[in-house]
Amino acid sequence: MTSPETTARSGPGPQPSLTVRGLRKTYKGGFTALHGLDLEIPAGSFFGLLGPNGAGKTTLIGSVCNLVIPTAGEIRVFGFDHDSREARRLVGLCEQDVNLDRFLSIFEILVYHAGYHGLGRREARQRARELMDVFRLSDKASNRANELSGGMRRRVLFARALMHRPSLLILDEPTAGVDVELRVELWEYIRGLNTDGTTVLLTTHYLEEAEELCEEIALIRSGRIVARDTAERLRLDFGAADIAEVYAQAMAAPEAQWGATA
Amino acid sequence: MSATPSESAIPTTSGVVDGHFRATRSPFSWLVEREVVRYLKIWHYSLLGPIVAAVLMLVVLGLALDHKVVGAGGVPYDRFIAAGLIAQAVLTTAYYNGSTTLFEGRRDRYINDVLASPLRWWEINLAVVIAGISRAILTFIGMLVVTLLIVGGTIERPLVLILGLAGMTLLAAQFGVLCGIYVRSMDHLSMMQNLVVQPITFLGGTFYTLAQLPHAWRVITQINPMFYIVQSLRIGMLGSGDIPAARALGVVWGVALVLSAWSLLLFRSGRGLKD
Numbered sequence: 135m136t137s138p139e140t141t142a143r144s145g146p147g148p149q150p151s152l153t154v155r156g157l158r159k160t161y162k163g164g165f166t167a168l169h170g171l172d173l174e175i176p177a178g179s180f181f182g183l184l185g186p187n188g189a190g191k192t193t194l195i196g197s198v199c200n201l202v203i204p205t206a207g208e209i210r211v212f213g214f215d216h217d218s219r220e221a222r223r224l225v226g227l228c229e230q231d232v233n234l235d236r237f238l239s240i241f242e243i244l245v246y247h248a249g250y251h252g253l254g255r256r257e258a259r260q261r262a263r264e265l266m267d268v269f270r271l272s273d274k275a276s277n278r279a280n281e282l283s284g285g286m287r288r289r290v291l292f293a294r295a296l297m298h299r300p301s302l303l304i305l306d307e308p309t310a311g312v313d314v315e316l317r318v319e320l321w322e323y324i325r326g327l328n329t330d331g332t333t334v335l336l337t338t339h340y341l342e343e344a345e346e347l348c349e350e351i352a353l354i355r356s357g358r359i360v361a362r363d364t365a366e367r368l369r370l371d372f373g374a375a376d377i378a379e380v381y382a383q384a385m386a387a388p389e390a391q392w393g394a395t396a
Numbered sequence: 397m398s399a400t401p402s403e404s405a406i407p408t409t410s411g412v413v414d415g416h417f418r419a420t421r422s423p424f425s426w427l428v429e430r431e432v433v434r435y436l437k438i439w440h441y442s443l444l445g446p447i448v449a450a451v452l453m454l455v456v457l458g459l460a461l462d463h464k465v466v467g468a469g470g471v472p473y474d475r476f477i478a479a480g481l482i483a484q485a486v487l488t489t490a491y492y493n494g495s496t497t498l499f500e501g502r503r504d505r506y507i508n509d510v511l512a513s514p515l516r517w518w519e520i521n522l523a524v525v526i527a528g529i530s531r532a533i534l535t536f537i538g539m540l541v542v543t544l545l546i547v548g549g550t551i552e553r554p555l556v557l558i559l560g561l562a563g564m565t566l567l568a569a570q571f572g573v574l575c576g577i578y579v580r581s582m583d584h585l586s587m588m589q590n591l592v593v594q595p596i597t598f599l600g601g602t603f604y605t606l607a608q609l610p611h612a613w614r615v616i617t618q619i620n621p622m623f624y625i626v627q628s629l630r631i632g633m634l635g636s637g638d639i640p641a642a643r644a645l646g647v648v649w650g651v652a653l654v655l656s657a658w659s660l661l662l663f664r665s666g667r668g669l670k671d
Contacts, residue, residue, distance in 0.1 A: 161671070193671075199512040202671045219417035219514035227512055233505035237434045249426030250513035252411050252419025294509070298411065 149213040151177045151302045151333035152198065157207030159193050159357075167193040168357040170207070175302075175335060175350075177212070180328045182348030183337045184381060190357040191337045192230060195306050199227045211302060223251055226300025230307045230337075232287045234279035240290055241266065241275040244297050251298035258297070265293040268323065288312050292320060302333045309340065321347060345377040353384045360384050417514055424519040427510065431527030435493060442493070442531060447538045450485040454478060454546060457603070471634055474547040479630035480602025482539045486561070487568040487625060490532035491593055494524055494572025499579055502669070511669060521573065521663040525656075528569030536561060549633065556641045557632025560648060564625040567652035570659045577659075577668035596622045606638040621651045 152175040159168040167190045175181045185191055196202030198209055198216055211221035235243050241262055248258035266272045269289040279287055288308065295303060303324070309317045325347065328334050338344050344351055345365045352362040361368060361384050365377050372380045411418055435442040458474025501507030510520055551557055579585045600622025606614050617623050627644035631637040637644065662668055 196671060199508075200666075200670070201508050201511055203666050214412075219516070220412045220415065222512060222514045223411045223417050225512070227508075229505070229508065231505055233508055235430075235506045235509070236500070236504060237437055238430070242433070246426055246430045247509055247513075249421065249429075250423045250510060250515055252417065252421065252423055252514060254420035257420060 149177065149210075150174045151179075151212055152335065153208075153210040153213075154194070154198070155208045157194065157197060157209065158205045159190075159197060159202060160205045166357060168197070168204075168207075171354075171358060173352065173359060175333060177301075177333055178328070178331055180325075180334045180347055180349050181336065182344035182351040183335060183354055184339075184341065184344055184351060184377075185337075185354035186385060189354045191354055192306055193357075194354070195227070195304055195335075195337070199225060199304065223298065224301045226295040226298065226303045228291050228295040228303070228305045228308045230310065232279070232284075232291060234287060234290055234294075236278060236280060239276045239278055240271055240282070243279070243290065244294055247294045248297040253298060261297055261299075262293075265296060269293045284311055285313060285316050288316070289320075292323075296327070300332065302335065303327065304335045306337050307339060308336075309338065309343070317343075341378045341381055342376075351377065353381060355385055360387070411514075419514075423513060423515045424523060427515060427520065427523035428526050431493075431497060431523055432530060434497060435527065435531050442489070443534055443538065446485040446489050446535050447542065450481045450539055451542050451546070453481050454543065458547060472547070475549050475634065476630075477603055478543045478547055478549075479633045480600070480626045482536060482543060482633075483564065483600070483622070483626045483629045484597045484602060485539055486532045486536045487564060487597060487622070488593060489535045490528040490565045490568035491572040491575070492589075493528035493531045494569050495575040495579070495585060495588070496572075497524060497527070498573060498576025499582075499585055502576070503582075507669065511666075517663040517666070518660060521660055524573055524576075525566065525569045525659075528572055529565040532565040532568065533561070536565075551633055552635030553632050553641065555632075556628060556645065559645050560625070560628025560632050563645060563648035563652050564628065567621065567625070567648060567655060570652065570655040573659045574655065574662070577662055596620055601626045601638065621647065624648050624651075 152173065154171060154173040157168050157171040157173075158166065160166045167188075171190065171194065173194075183191055183194070193202055197204045197207075198211070200217055200222065209216035211224055214221040214224070216222075235246070238246065244262035244265065245255070245258045248261055249255075253261065263272070266275060269292060271286065271289055271293065274282060274286060279290065282290070288311075292308065295305075305324070309320065312320070321343070324334060336344065336348060349364065350362065351365055351368060352359050353368075354360065361371070361380070363371065368377065368380045369375070372383050374380045374383060454474060454477065458477055498507070501510070515523075575585070575588050579588060599617065600620050601617055606617060609617060624639075624644045624647035627637040627639055628641065628648055631641045631644060
């Protein structure tokens with residue numbers, strides 16, 4: 135094990151925040167969601183993963199976060215096996231579905247989440263107050279999730295994912311159904327985190343959002359990465375005017391051409 | 397680990413120090429706290445409900461039949477059924493805690509927050525079981541106090557009572573955990589409660605002795621784990637029962653350990669909890 139100082143001095147750059155090799159997932163019933171998927175996300179990047187419903191995005195994220203049992207393959211988070219406590223501690227997940235503990239208040243949801251990641255009570259409470267302030271939830275601290283609007287619940291999901299200061303933040307369609315004003319605010323905040331060194335993995339159906347935010351974009355189709363590059367290079371490679379056109383071409387291309395630009 | 401994790405991209409505030417997870421406070425203790433807070437928030441339903449229901453049974457059946465029916469060894473009928481009613485309430489409480497907390501967490505998917513965290517699989521299982529046991533013990537204490545006030549009596553064999561209580565709460569909590577993993581809907585959960593748990597508890601010898609039953613029912617009763625649970629509490633409270641204390645405790649702890657092993661295997665594999 136090398137210390138941060140040693141690594142910095144000896145030259146080699148940091149390991150990728152996420153390394154996925156040969157990841158396959160076949161669900162009970164025979165549906166294969168991931169077909170030996172390979173993916174590497176550099177530390178500190180803002181990475182977009184685009185694909186239609188059923189392409190395997192959520193299965194991939196679930197596998198990384200130990201919510202899905204992969205059939206085969208290897209997943210590493212900053213070099214740690216994804217199943218290790220270290221890897222779990224380093225990942226923050228904002229899920230597509232609103233899944234908030236209905237027995238707890240918003241404040242408690244945040245505090246317990248921090249606790250599950252090893253924070254002490256004082257630090258957890260302080261961090262919860264800080265994030266409730268950031269996401270303008272302070273006056274809802276004692277409310278339960280079912281008493282909040284959809285937008286408010288989304289804010290709680292964001293705050294919860296950030297409670298333990300993850301090094302890899304995974305956002306699975308986080309702005310679905312969120313109004314424009316909140317989206318702009320959220321992205322501003324997440325961009326700031328990324329600037330400070332947090333790696334962000336984003337899946338979204340808002341293609342223009344991905345184009346604007348992400349340094350790199352991967353297109354996933356039927357459980358495989360079919361193209362990956364910066365938005366600009368993808369546009370050039372596909373001869374497309376924007377990322378929406380790239381997406382349309384990649385999703386319509388015959389299977390034989392998959393990976394030609396990846 | 398085949399690769400050496402790079403820490404240069406990991407900030408010092410991450411909770412991973414020198415390649416190892418470091419916690420200011422154990423995640424396990426947080427989960428235990430959350431599970432206890434959950435049932436305390438609904439105390440009128442989770443704690444008071446079972447006590448009131450059992451006390452009503454004791455009053456209606458025990459006092460009404462007290463002069464007409466005599467329990468084993470000449471014990472007044474209300475004292476005779478008290479142990480069984482306590483066992484019923486405790487078993488149902490521990491079972492219900494595990495089954496509902498896991499089922500609701502799975503249904504609403506907020507269990508993902510726990511599954512994705514650094515909590516180990518056995519810590520999650522243990523936290524849910526500890527919460528179920530603590531809820532059952534609170535129910536037991538409440539029931540015992542009320543029962544002693546209503547029907548009187550003393551604890552004749554405290555050690556048997558404690559060992560029996562520990563075994564039965566573990567058994568019921570793990571049974572609840574297993575149901576919480578296997579059930580697919582609220583209907584399944586209700587079905588388990590009405591068609592499995594309730595018949596088992598009512599046919600477990602709460603209201604009668606083995607000697608009062610025809611041969612076939614005697615055999616059926618002795619297949620039922622609830623019979624041994626009731627016996628261990630009855631022996632603990634009254635000093636004697638239909639079978640020796642060692643046999644009652646042996647069966648209760650045997651079943652509890654088998655269910656624990658089954659439950660732990662499921663948590664280890666993630667089956668039923670993860671996709």
